[in-house]
Amino acid sequence: MEPIMRVENLSHVYSAGTPFQKGAVRNVSFDIMRGELLGVIGHTGSGKSTLIQHLNGLLKPSEGHIYLAGKDIWENPKEIRNVRFRVGLVFQYPEYQLFEETVRADVAFGPKNMGLSGEELEQRVRHAMEDVGLDASYLDKSPFELSGGEKRRVAIAGVLAMHPEVLILDEPTAGLDPEGRENLLRCLKSYQQKRKSTVLMVSHSMSEIARFSDRILVMKDARVLMCGTPEEVFSRTEELETAGLNTPKAARIALALRKRGVELPESIFTMEALVNALAAKKGGGGVC
C-alpha cells in the first residue's frame, strides 16, 4: 500500500502570543494508506480534533506539512477549497449543521458547491443516502423532523456525496445508543470496502477502534504515542494502560491470564481470538 496522505512534523499552537497559548498538536508525523481505515484514539484534549482539521486545510499548521497524493496542500492556498472536496471531513455532532428544508437539499449542499447539478447531483445524493443506510423515502422530509441518529446519518451523507478520496470522521458514534453505534460503524466499514475509499475515524472507544480499524494511531498529550496494526498496538497493552487508555476487554483478560502464567500470544484483542486461543490450549491439554 502507498500513502494517500502524509503528515510531517505537524505542530499547532492555539491563540499564539496570548495568555491562552496552547500547543494542541506537537510534532506529529504519520501516513494514511490508500484504502485503509485508520482509527485515531486518545483522551479528550489529546489533540485529535485539532489534528484532523489540518487534513482538509481548515486549520493551517503552525509548523510542518501535509501532503495529499504527494502534493503539499498549502502549496497553493487558493486551491484549498479543492482539497476540502477531496478530503471530506465530518465534524463531531454533525447533525447540528443541517440547515436546508429537505434532506435532499442538505445532502446536495456539498456536491452543489463543487459545481454539480441535474442527474449527476441526484445520483450522488441517492447513493450517499444508501451508503449511510437510509432509503429514498427520507429525501423529501425535513431534516429537523428526524431522530438524532437519522440526522447524524444525513449529515454524514452530505459529506459522502462529495465522493471524497479520504473520508474523515470525528467521533461519529458519540452520543448514539449502542445499537445506533453498531449500525453506523457497519455502514462506514462497508462504505470503505465497497467504494475502496480511505477512511480516518476518531473515537475514544477502544473496542470500536479495535474491531473496525486496519491501523491505529494513538495520541497522548498532543503527540503520537503509537501507530501500527491493532496487533502491534494491543501487544503493548500495559503501555496503553499506564497511558490511562482503555484497552479492549479481551486484551485485558489476555494480559491478566498471561500474568498468571497462561501462555497466550500478545496479539489477542478480540473476544473471538481469545476464545479460540483458549479453546486451542484446552484441546492441546493446556493450563486451563
Add this chain to the structure above:
Amino acid sequence: MLKDITLGQFFPGNTLAHRLDPRTKLMVTVLYIVALFCAKSFVSYGVMALWLVTAVQVSKVGYKALVKGLKPVWFIIVFTAVLNLIYIKGTPLVTIWKFTIYREAVETAVFMILRIAMLIMGTFLLTYTTSPIRLTDGLETLLSPLKKLHAPVHELAMMMAIALRFIPTLIEETDKIMSAQKARGADFESGGLLQRAKALIPILVPLFISAFRRADELATAMECRCYSGGEGRTKLHVLRFAAKDYLVLALAAVLTAAVIVLGRMGL
C-alpha cells in the same frame, strides 16, 4: 478567526486589579471616562496615560491583548482623525497639494485618536480583569437603589449575565458551524453582496436553532432549581469594600479632579 475577537473577554488572574471589588472598578472606570472627556491638553492627556499605564501594569494583562482589542475600531479612529485633519482651520502648518494642514487640526486629530483609543483600552481593562459574573453583580448592587422606582434591576442584571456568559459559547459555536460548512465547500469570501448574504444562511439557521435550544434548556434548568426572580434571593458572595477599594477610589477621584482643574487652567 472569530475567536480572536476579544470583546468582553476575561483574563483570569490574581492581581490587585483582579481582586478589587467590581463596584470599585465600575466607578473608577466611570471616573476615568469623565476625566478622559475633560482632558484638553498634552499635560492632562499625560496624566490620563499615566493612569492607564499604571492600571495595565498592575493588572498584568499585557499591551498586546489591549491593542488587539482596538482592531475592530481602527477604521473609525483613523476616519475621525482624517476628517479632523481636513476640516479644522487655524494656523497653517504645511500644504500638501491642495490641502493645507493646520496646527490646530493636527492637535485635535491626535487628541481624538488618544481619546478613543484610551477610552476603549480603559473599558477593556475592566472586562479583562473582571469576570462577567462579578461585573453584573457589581452593576446590580450599584443600581439597586433604582429598585425603589420599580426598575427591574435584577432581571436586567440576570439577562446581562446570561448574555455575557453565552457570547463566547456562541462565538465558538459559530466558528464550529463555519468550519463544518467550509468542509462542505461553503464559500464566504467571494461573490457579490447578495451572494455573500446568501452564503450566511448555512451558518445562521443552525446557529439560531442551537441558540433557541440552549435558551430553552437553560430556562428549564433554572426553573428546576426554583429560580423565580430577584425577590428574596440572597447572594453566595456578598460584595464588601476593603481598604484597598477606598484607596483606589480616592486616588481615581483625585486624578479626575486634577484633570478637571488642569482643564480649567487651560492646560
